[in-house]
Amino acid sequence: MNTMPQYRKLYEILRRHILSGVYEEGSLLPSENELCALHGLTRPTVRQALESLVKDGLIAKRQGKGSIVRKPPQSIGILSIEGTASAIGDKYLKTVILQKPVIRKWEENFPFELSEIERESGAIYLERLRYVDGKPVFYDINHLPNINLPRFTSRSLENRSLFETLRSHYQIRINGGEQRIQAIRCPEDIAALLKIKKGDPVLYLQRKMATNREGFNIYSVIWFNSASHTIFGRF
Amino acid sequence: MNTMPQYRKLYEILRRHILSGVYEEGSLLPSENELCALHGLTRPTVRQALESLVKDGLIAKRQGKGSIVRKPPQSIGILSIEGTASAIGDKYLKTVILQKPVIRKWEENFPFELSEIERESGAIYLERLRYVDGKPVFYDINHLPNINLPRFTSRSLENRSLFETLRSHYQIRINGGEQRIQAIRCPEDIAALLKIKKGDPVLYLQRKMATNREGFNIYSVIWFNSASHTIFGRF
DNA sequence: GAGTGGTCTAGACCACGCA
């Protein structure tokens, strides 16, 4: 049986509470000692849970004061997007699947190095076009290794976060990664999708995301129209 | 007196050893228990030091095996750069200061929010043009708050990392930050510096970097020619 | 089986913020 460590359990609880609004933005989390008492844990364990929340940007700690709740900007996967005009809420975000998940071989010249197990298993491939405020903002293609993902290709991903699906159905979480970023002239086919002119500057990202499953990486290539919206990131 | 915590001391030692080649890439660090004995610490303290190294990408841990030493790509400040042709070593990196550090007021429409203490202290401003392989790759302007930085404006920064200077002379370390990234058409004056055509796509970054000094943030704006080199990042 | 890192307990003292 796969039992979750205590600090992860507490992390999940607090994360859910913060995101669902149990704690107001700017308010204080219960103190570390209170959390110890509430959940029957010791301080190092509680602190381990809080550390992950700090890493997520969900809380900021201040010595002598407490843990301040923050609500990081609306995030799409690991990308965060800032609108030029208004804040972005869930309702303004839309996902259209251009290519439903299919099983394929990995391309010959795949831009990242693959482990043997990944290469042998083949890839699940999908393409998406994502809208903010009703306008197309970026187009991405994604590869994930076809390892132990029952029924994945038949799941509906329309208007759902790929990462949220992996998280809730398969207990797969992104815990790091690497990426290359370039500014390029938009090729014609992508420009048509993004409703911009061929040759307009777009952000081009290649990213490899590592997960809590050893050797299970997710690969994305993204064309992003940064004229209307901005990529926002923490590090 | 500002005495450094034990785990930071150990972190600094190990970091120096890894970077200076005492440990080979791919080899194992001494085990956690060995490090305990060597430095007279307990495991949680040693683990805290190792955690920072993991965060830096300098080691990767494997349960049942050990801590594997890695050498992350050549990094310029927090940016990492990959050449299109060859690997980049120190000797291929050159910095030219276009505007030596001067003390200024903050601009009216500064793109990031400033704390009161930062705004009151004024800014140290500098501009740099940075070369890789003898070619200009990016141009940056930097603002740092004029707080407790004796003799900073008279220091030579040519061919030295700004961050390394802050680290070694003032014990200031970057520990996080946020940034906005866009692809834009290069304006004429910047294009001249980067030796590209006006209107060519360039990466445009606005970044705010937090440090171990509470309320001391470094602000950079960067124009990056991503045609010849790529920005590489871990997260 | 021996050694590794992963998790956890039950305390302790300190520096900092706030009233």
Place this chain on the structure above:
DNA sequence: GCGTGGTCTAGACCACTCT
């Protein structure tokens, strides 16, 4: 002065890797 988070000790048991 009190409560907060920051650091640290001295153990313990477990899961995993390697041989």
